[in-house]
Amino acid sequence: MAPKIAIIYYSTWGHVKTLAMKEAEGIKSEGGTCDLYQIPETLPEEALTKMHAPPKDTSIPTLDDPKTLEQYDAFLFGIPTRYGNFPAQWKTFWDKTGGQWQSGAYWGKYAGLFVCTATMGGGQETTALNAMSTLAHHGMIFVPLGYKTTFGILADMSEVRGGSAWGAGTFAGADGSRQPTQKEQDLAIAHGKQFYGAVSKKKEEEPQQQKKEESGQGQGQSKSQGQTAGEPQQREENESKGPCGLPFKCEVS
């Protein structure tokens, strides 16, 4: 069965949104489908006006409830860097995922990412690297872009270009005036294709792997060890106590 993919991005000035569209183009060109979501804004209108941020595209749904993502097999996250890390808008979303963290609702899902920084050396790779902690805590499986399908673009030094083995990327320039170049857009399309290909392959392998594990031949835990393949371990005490699903012993007063 084809993987169910969501592309989720936050974008103040549109650079990451452009990449998100190109990632979707790549997935669709391979015969796949995906849904696009934008992370809710957290800045007040007054601040956005001062930052010359254009209005958000209302045709793309805003991802208010982290539960929405539970139905997907894989995600591509679009991150405009803030000091080499997620922006606060993204962090606010992650801070709402305590329930998914505790229940393992995102566990075993595939994740890739694409980024935007103002400048070279502004955090193209560190932004990806710093996102790993969030993915690890949720138990998501990071799918890097690598060089296999994009060596030509990634090894091309003839012009300034964002993106790396971690995923597609672009530079906005210090004043935000630079737009994603043709090469960066091509890389984002190639990234979408590669991500769809990698995740589809894994999805195809899943039933065989599950059979192996059920018969005790797989490397993972078998059912006899009290766990169904592909499912997170269920804690006996997984009653959520706090408003964000914090586990047993951690009570929010």
Ligand SMILES: Cc1cc2nc3c(=O)[nH]c(=O)nc-3n(C[C@H](O)[C@H](O)[C@H](O)COP(=O)(O)O)c2cc1C
């Ligand atoms: C508070 C703040 C911090 C930022 N930190 C960095 C940074 O560390 N390195 C960098 O290259 N760009 C930095 N930027 C620039 C943004 O990453 C860039 O404008 C953004 O990725 C553009 O993408 P967007 O148009 O999709 O919002 C920062 C921007 C803001 C507002």
